[in-house]
Amino acid sequence: MPDIEWIVLYMALGAIAGFMAGLLGLGGGGILVPLLASIFTMQGMSADNVVHLALGTSLACMIISSTASIRAHAFRGAIMWRVASGMAPGIVIGAFLAAHATTNLNSTFIAVFFTLFMALITLQMLVNWQPEPSKQPVTLRRLLAAGVGIGSVSALTAVGGGFLAIAYLSYKNSDIKTAIGTSAAIGFPIAIAGTAGYMISGWSITLSNPYTLGFIYMPAFFVISIASAIAAHYGARCSHRLPEAFLKKTLAVISLLLSIKMLASFV
Numbered sequence: 136m137p138d139i140e141w142i143v144l145y146m147a148l149g150a151i152a153g154f155m156a157g158l159l160g161l162g163g164g165g166i167l168v169p170l171l172a173s174i175f176t177m178q179g180m181s182a183d184n185v186v187h188l189a190l191g192t193s194l195a196c197m198i199i200s201s202t203a204s205i206r207a208h209a210f211r212g213a214i215m216w217r218v219a220s221g222m223a224p225g226i227v228i229g230a231f232l233a234a235h236a237t238t239n240l241n242s243t244f245i246a247v248f249f250t251l252f253m254a255l256i257t258l259q260m261l262v263n264w265q266p267e268p269s270k271q272p273v274t275l276r277r278l279l280a281a282g283v284g285i286g287s288v289s290a291l292t293a294v295g296g297g298f299l300a301i302a303y304l305s306y307k308n309s310d311i312k313t314a315i316g317t318s319a320a321i322g323f324p325i326a327i328a329g330t331a332g333y334m335i336s337g338w339s340i341t342l343s344n345p346y347t348l349g350f351i352y353m354p355a356f357f358v359i360s361i362a363s364a365i366a367a368h369y370g371a372r373c374s375h376r377l378p379e380a381f382l383k384k385t386l387a388v389i390s391l392l393l394s395i396k397m398l399a400s401f402v
Contacts, residue, residue, distance in 0.1 A: 164197070194234070203365075214319070237290075249291075
């Protein structure tokens with residue numbers, strides 16, 4: 136098992152990620168992925184696999200944090216279940232295929248993609264850009280297509296599901312509180328499908344590594360999940376009391392800086 140200092144770090148990471156998941160309807164991957172990649176590197180794991188392990192472990196942790204976040208938002212009636220269920224099949228397909236495809240991508244490419252995507256999120260949050268509301272009705276086919284796109288990007292970065300889902304739902308005339316709650320619900324199938332994809336694709340690669348299931352490092356998963364499940368409840372409570380604009384911008388900038396640090400480690 137990892138030494139106690141790593142366990143403490145995992146616990147702190149889980150608390151931060153879970154709180155952000157509840158507060159903003161985001162999975163917390165923007166913080167988890169670069170920090171996990173750095174921690175795994177310091178633990179002596181192979182540089183070829185640390186980003187994949189960080190992505191897979193982060194998505195696995197999202198299963199727990201999104202479950203806790205869903206319960207909190209559902210209690211407040213802030214989830215559009217028809218929209219979430221309509222997008223779920225596309226999300227599962229996109230996330231599973233994208234996660235499985237990462238086996239053929241090296242860590243540097245994924246780190247570059249992750250950093251560029253975080254730069255896009257930061258820009259969107261800093262300028263507070265929102266798409267012009269659409270007058271077209273929400274159909275099952277449009278929800279399915281949106282789900283495929285959101286699931287694919289999220290599996291490649293373990294982040295973006297909340298960002299893309301909130302942007303899409305705002306485009307479809309949803310108020311921000313409902314968009315955040317529905318985004319939390321959308322994060323669950325992303326996490327399930329992405330985790331399955333990373334587990335299967337990394338199974339033979341990490342077979343000799345202790346405490347791994349594919350590209351999921353189990354000690355980090357267990358500790359982060361417990362901490363995030365507790366913190367997500369408090370984050371969801373705060374989301375209905377605090378202004379979120381400043382917090383979203385702060386989270387975006389911090390995540391961008393961390394992802395740049397991760398990129399610098401591989402380039």
